[in-house]
Amino acid sequence: MYLLTLLLACGGAPVSEDEAPSVAVTEEAVPEEAPVEEGAPTVNAAHKALFAPLPEAMESPANPLTDEKIALGRMLYYDARLSVNDEISCNTCHLLDKFGVDAKPTSPGHDGTLGPRNSPTVYNAALHIAQFWDGRAATVEEQAKMPITNPIEMGMGGDADVVAKVKGIAGYAAPFAAAFPGEEDPVTIDNLAMAIGAFERKLVTPAPFDAYLKGDATALSPEQRAGLDLFVSTGCITCHMGVGVGGNLYQKLGLLKPFETSDVGRMEVTGNEADKHVFKSSSLRNVTETGPYLHNGSVASLEETVKLMADYQLGKELSDEEVASLVTFFGALKGTIPEDFIKEPELPK
Numbered sequence: 001m002y003l004l005t006l007l008l009a010c011g012g013a014p015v016s017e018d019e020a021p022s023v024a025v026t027e028e029a030v031p032e033e034a035p036v037e038e039g040a041p042t043v044n045a046a047h048k049a050l051f052a053p054l055p056e057a058m059e060s061p062a063n064p065l066t067d068e069k070i071a072l073g074r075m076l077y078y079d080a081r082l083s084v085n086d087e088i089s090c091n092t093c094h095l096l097d098k099f100g101v102d103a104k105p106t107s108p109g110h111d112g113t114l115g116p117r118n119s120p121t122v123y124n125a126a127l128h129i130a131q132f133w134d135g136r137a138a139t140v141e142e143q144a145k146m147p148i149t150n151p152i153e154m155g156m157g158g159d160a161d162v163v164a165k166v167k168g169i170a171g172y173a174a175p176f177a178a179a180f181p182g183e184e185d186p187v188t189i190d191n192l193a194m195a196i197g198a199f200e201r202k203l204v205t206p207a208p209f210d211a212y213l214k215g216d217a218t219a220l221s222p223e224q225r226a227g228l229d230l231f232v233s234t235g236c237i238t239c240h241m242g243v244g245v246g247g248n249l250y251q252k253l254g255l256l257k258p259f260e261t262s263d264v265g266r267m268e269v270t271g272n273e274a275d276k277h278v279f280k281s282s283s284l285r286n287v288t289e290t291g292p293y294l295h296n297g298s299v300a301s302l303e304e305t306v307k308l309m310a311d312y313q314l315g316k317e318l319s320d321e322e323v324a325s326l327v328t329f330f331g332a333l334k335g336t337i338p339e340d341f342i343k344e345p346e347l348p349k
Contacts, residue, residue, distance in 0.1 A: 041217040047228065052243040053210040054285075054335075058126035058201040063141055063194050065201060068178040073199025075175065075345050076192060082148050082162065084155035085110045090147070090196065093119040096342040099289040100125075100203070105297030110155040116263065118297035121290050123335070124283060126201045128247035133279045133295045134266045135250060141197035145189060159189040166192065171348025203342075205286060205335025209245075212332070220332050227329025230322060235314050239281040245333060247283035250275075253295070256315040263295060285333050302327055 059065055076082065077096075080089040093107040094100045100121030107119045117133050122140075125131065131143035147153040148162055156162050166172050167187050179195055180186035211219035220228065231237065240246035250266055253259045254277055266275040279295050292298070293305040306323045310316045318326075 041225070043212060043215055043217045044229075046232070048213060050232065050237055050241050051209070051213055051245060053213040054124065054127075054204050054206050054243060057204065058124070060126070060139065060141075060197075060201065062139075063197055063201070065198050066179065068175070069180075069195050069198040070202060071345075072175045072179040073195035073197065074342075075172075075347055076196050077199055078344050079347050081165065081169065081347075082154060082156070083110050084157075088154045090122075090144075091344075093147075093153075094122045096122075096203070097337065097339075099123060099205075099286045099337065101290045103291065105292050107153075109150070109152040113152050115152055117295050118292065120282070121286060122200055123203045123205050123337075124244060124285050125203070125247075126197070127244045128280065128283065129249060130280060134269045135280050136269045139197065140200045141193045144193040144196040144200070162192070163187060163189055169348055175348065203338070205337060207285065207333050207335035209332045210335075221328075223325070223328050224332045227325040227327070228332070230325050231329055234310070234316065234318075234322075234326075236309075236326075239313075240284050244283035245285055246281045249281055250278050251281045251313075252276075252278045253312070255313045257312055259312050261296065265295070284330060286335055288327070288330050288334050302330070 057065060063069075077090045080087050080092070082089065088110050093102050095102055100123040102119060104119070106114045106117060108114055120133075126140045129135065131137040131140060132146075137143035137146060145159070149156045149158055156165070172187065176186040176191065176195075177183075180191050183191075208219045208224075231240075239249060239251050242248045253261065253265065259277065261277060264276050266278040266280075267273065269275075288302060291302060291305075292300045293302065294308075299305045299308065303323050306326055307318055310318045
């Protein structure tokens with residue numbers, strides 16, 4: 001649950017970049033572009049080279065998507081019985097009807113203790129290089145298991161306790177068997193994680209920016225186009241590019257001047273001093289909806305976050321007009337929540 005949604009680093013050379021996990025994506029068929037009338041706006045070829053539209057699903061060969069697996073994953077995502085006190089679910093900190101966040105600096109766990117890092121959005125997260133701020137989980141499937149047994153978060157004693165509790169809910173036997181056919185004992189911690197991961201791989205939020213990248217030059221307003229041009233020319237693309245507009249590399253927070261934080265970031269995972277204060281760069285998709293910002297949720301304002309990142313990561317002081325222009329572009333990254341898909345299911349009994 002310790003992930004995020006903000007701008008982490010807009011510029012400078014990437015630090016400690018790991019190879020992204022292999023993820024196969026299934027994109028919508030892109031129709032042939034109609035002839036452009038003279039004087040009509042066109043899609044900038046450089047923008048197509050820097051970014052890419054979202055797929056329909058963030059598929060992985062290691063976890064093929066099936067309707068049965070996805071349906072089970074949706075139940076488990078909403079089931080607070082996966083926590084020690086039956087009160088905390090995945091959706092508690094990553095509210096799907098609120099763009100996948102709880103709008104708190106850091107989230108309280110089963111006993112009210114606050115976690116040390118901001119809980120980021122789960123939307124589009126399966127596209128990222130890794131999960132959590134420090135990248136300690138390679139995939140959403142690996143990530144799905146960790147909060148359940150985290151002593152601060154959902155508080156279950158261990159994987160065996162989780163499996164025993166799920167097996168104690170008679171109504172889960174049939175959906176697990178349907179999701180994992182042919183298995184003698186389908187209720188396992190790995191299958192639970194595969195199901196939640198399968199559900200999360202469908203949490204995609206297509207936005208006007210995607211329509212623009214697919215060839216509709218009118219999908220962005222002139223003001224959003226100007227903000228996009230400024231985003232590129234300012235250097236934000238160093239860390240925020242690709243299909244996620246970020247989320248695909250690690251970067252030091254405080255690249256050009258020290259940023260005060262006691263969180264050592266990725267160094268906690270690797271033990272490498274060079275990874276001190278290094279975090280996964282954030283995806284900027286839906287960033288207008290997913291504050292507060294930074295790894296510790298310490299900045300409430302998106303505008304203030306933009307200024308801080310320009311200062312600490314690029315060594316640039318942006319004017320209020322420039323900040324407003326960038327935030328206007330970010331509005332084009334606000335996607336559509338799949339309301340029918342994320343409806344809370346009836347849970348097994």
